[in-house]
Amino acid sequence: IFAKVELAPRDPILGLNEQYNADTRPNKVNLGVGVYYDEEGRLPVLKAVQVAEKALAEQITPRGYLPIEGISTYDKGAQALLLGKDNELSKAGRALTFQALGGTGGLKIGADFLKQVNGSATVHISNPSWENHRALFERAGFKVENYPYYDAATHGLDFGAMKTYLEQLPAGDIVVLHACCHNPTGVDPSFEQWEQIAAVIKANGLIPFLDIAYQGFGAGLEEDARVVKLFATLNIPVFVSSSFSKSFSLYGERVGALTILCTSKEEADRVLSQVKRVIRTNYSNPPTHGGKVVSMVLNDEKLFALWEQELSEMRDRIRTMRAQLVAKLKEYGVTKNFDFVLAQRGMFSYSGLTKEQVEKLRNEHGIYAVNSGRICVAALNSKNIDAVAKAIAAVL
């Protein structure tokens, strides 16, 4: 049975990591994978997480199976982060949240459930989008198309083309939207543009699937959930995949969630029973540790405040790095205007570097970026930024 198995290509981003790890040059810099590093170039372990883990270590508890939908306080906390604490949908029993294996897991159980109830629909993702979106929805059995999004000429959003495209979609089609901090471009619609997108989605009977993997990295926890809250007012089915991988720096714990908004409590009860079946046949129930840590932080006022503070420090550091990169590029003689980097939000910048320039950066300078020109600004720090800016100036 293995004779005809073809060698699959490496993940373009995670494959880059393998190449970076094998590189022996001492001054190499990894701007490839979307991971937040601190000023020392280390993956942080947040103080809020440390406090929670110490508390958990002191209470030795049995490790039985979790409910299929996960830890209830985790689900409640994750839902409140998206919709706000006392929101109408949660109170009415119209919002369902499932602990999931990262944001990826939330997308996958949502996709599997959608395939069951809306299988002939086409899924539309932004052009470009996170590498895994297309593969994940195709693997779930969907046809996947791209909607216009990024405009390379302006380094901004091609809103006109995006809206026109959405307007011609048939009812029932699924639209995957990055609720904040678009990966890979860093370009988000304005709130006024979001209102127009939401109106088209509602008018055409489209199904929005919001992906929010960087809540807190744009403008703040509440501000970044504004788009989710907007869609929650539409009174239509809404899917939301959220991730704590980056915001808690808990990548390997696989902490994420799927939230589904329904139009009535009765509908929600039926949906709940079916999504549980999807989860049961995939991995039965989620793991305990990461979920307990996140739940403890989300549900303790002091720990929550500490986490929010740490998150705001991460966000501010990335902003500082954006400003420094733009300033250093000028300093090293780049005449092209890079001010657009300041307007981009979240971890990433679509730098506009070509594939050839990215290859040169890697081969000649040991600086790793994604072939699309995406760089992870959250991997810059005051020790590597000069080398990075000099190298970019050289390849330009």
Ligand code: PLP
């Ligand atoms: N969606 C987007 C847009 C992402 O950038 C990521 C990043 O990893 C994910 C989903 C998946 O998150 P997780 O690592 O929690 O599975």
Ligand code: TYF
């Ligand atoms: O886009 C990124 O870099 C992150 C990390 O298959 C990631 O989202 C990349 C590829 C992948 C899973 C996670």
